[in-house]
Amino acid sequence: MLGVDPGLTRCGLGVVDGGTGRTVSCVAVDVVRTPVDDTLERRLLAVSDAVEHWLDTYRPEAVAVERVFSQHNVRTAMGTAQAGGVVALAAARRGLPVVFHTPSEVKAAVTGSGRADKAQVTGMVTRLLGLAQAPRPADAADALALAICHLWRQPMRDRLAEAEARAAELARAHKARLAAAAKSAGAVPAVVPRGANMRTPGKGVRG
Amino acid sequence: MLGVDPGLTRCGLGVVDGGTGRTVSCVAVDVVRTPVDDTLERRLLAVSDAVEHWLDTYRPEAVAVERVFSQHNVRTAMGTAQAGGVVALAAARRGLPVVFHTPSEVKAAVTGSGRADKAQVTGMVTRLLGLAQAPRPADAADALALAICHLWRQPMRDRLAEAEARAAELARAHKARLAAAAKSAGAVPAVVPRGANMRTPGKGVRG
Numbered sequence: 001m002l003g004v005d006p007g008l009t010r011c012g013l014g015v016v017d018g019g020t021g022r023t024v025s026c027v028a029v030d031v032v033r034t035p036v037d038d039t040l041e042r043r044l045l046a047v048s049d050a051v052e053h054w055l056d057t058y059r060p061e062a063v064a065v066e067r068v069f070s071q072h073n074v075r076t077a078m079g080t081a082q083a084g085g086v087v088a089l090a091a092a093r094r095g096l097p098v099v100f101h102t103p104s105e106v107k108a109a110v111t112g113s114g115r116a117d118k119a120q121v122t123g124m125v126t127r128l129l130g131l132a133q134a135p136r137p138a139d140a141a142d143a144l145a146l147a148i149c150h151l152w153r154q155p156m157r158d159r160l161a162e163a164e165a166r167a168a169e170l171a172r173a174h175k176a177r178l179a180a181a182a183k184s185a186g187a188v189p190a191v192v193p194r195g196a197n198m199r200t201p202g203k204g205v206r207g
Numbered sequence: 208m209l210g211v212d213p214g215l216t217r218c219g220l221g222v223v224d225g226g227t228g229r230t231v232s233c234v235a236v237d238v239v240r241t242p243v244d245d246t247l248e249r250r251l252l253a254v255s256d257a258v259e260h261w262l263d264t265y266r267p268e269a270v271a272v273e274r275v276f277s278q279h280n281v282r283t284a285m286g287t288a289q290a291g292g293v294v295a296l297a298a299a300r301r302g303l304p305v306v307f308h309t310p311s312e313v314k315a316a317v318t319g320s321g322r323a324d325k326a327q328v329t330g331m332v333t334r335l336l337g338l339a340q341a342p343r344p345a346d347a348a349d350a351l352a353l354a355i356c357h358l359w360r361q362p363m364r365d366r367l368a369e370a371e372a373r374a375a376e377l378a379r380a381h382k383a384r385l386a387a388a389a390k391s392a393g394a395v396p397a398v399v400p401r402g403a404n405m406r407t408p409g410k411g412v413r414g
Contacts, residue, residue, distance in 0.1 A: 040307070041299035048296055068285060078275060078288045085289025086296050089255055092248035100247070 002060035003147030005139045006084035008043045012139030015058045016147035024148050026129040029140050048086040063091040064150035067100035109149035209267035210354030212346045213291035215250045219346030222265045223354035231355050233336040236347050255293040270298040271357035274307035316356035328352050
């Protein structure tokens with residue numbers, strides 16, 4: 001699992017392996033920097049090249065990217081969003097699933113609190129991965145936290161998707177039984193008109 | 208010149224040729240759409256593929272992209288920024304310069320007013336390019352307006368950059384003369400201390 005804390009000035013990259021249960025281990029972590037005085041397109045190219053190199057080197061099964069919401073500095077937020085966009089693009093080119101997690105989802109996953117500060121996140125990441133030293137800067141720790149968050153949340157998402165699929169199947173079977181009963185009775189049942197949609201629509205869960 | 212009005216739902220693309228003076232002609236214009244219910248990374252990939260196809264087909268010398276500022280809908284603004292990011296990336300991969308123009312710069316360039324509405328922009332674009340029909344939807348007209356804006360602004364930027372370079376050269380020559388005078392007088396001139404920076408710093412103009 002590759003976690004990416006996108007950014008132009010600093011872009012955190014962290015690869016985490018998920019073992020059995022909740023065991024996780026750090027495969028690689030780094031921060032890519034691009035010069036502040038370079039043009040936007042060349043900074044995006046540098047981020048893209050770095051991410052493509054990591055994807056080809058570590059061959060993760062999925063990519064977790066921090067979702068950017070509004071920030072105080074609009075210019076920074078846009079740069080961050082654009083960096084996240086080129087990361088998602090690199091993954092899509094390789095057919096890898098991309099999942100976006102908000103900062104509070106990530107904090108909650110690794111510390112138990114969505115409002116944990118950077119030091120708490122870094123501390124928990126260091127302990128969870130059994131690292132001798134805390135990853136620095138915070139962007140590196142954030143990238144690892146994202147990967148851990150995704151590894152832990154994914155089974156829950158999978159179970160949810162499975163439960164929804166089962167519910168849909170039950171609804172289909174129920175509808176078929178009703179239709180068969182209606183046919184054998186030679187009449188449209190009063191409570192379930194023909195063509196009524198009995199499928200549970202659910203909310204599509206993206207893996 | 209390729210103008211791009213970035214977006215995921217609709218991405219406007221317009222290629223404009225600059226003739227002598229202020230003559231401009233439309234080479235191609237289209238709007239790329241990506242399905243709203245597709246994943247973000249696949250929508251970005253579709254935009255990227257389309258832009259790469261246009262770059263390879265029309266071989267523009269530069270790419271003008273609409274600069275996104277805050278919008279009411281943060282999610283839309285982020286998607287637009289990410290689409291703009293993959294467009295800039297595609298251009299950077301081919302070594303093409305990318306220039307970002309704000310909507311008001313574009314409106315001012317083609318209509319004379321930074322507050323012109325969509326109908327006015329479309330109307331002027333149609334007249335300037337001598338089109339039989341107004342380009343539809345507005346995103347297509349916006350992409351053409353961006354390309355025109357860039358074609359018309361670029362010479363002004365070039366002249367400005369030239370003037371700055373000339374000013375810097377004059378300042379360097381002046382400094383050299385002062386240094387020579389100080390040396391021949393055998394003393395540091397009182398008003399211009401050694402090491403004083405006489406270069407006019409200017410603001411870097413990106414082409």
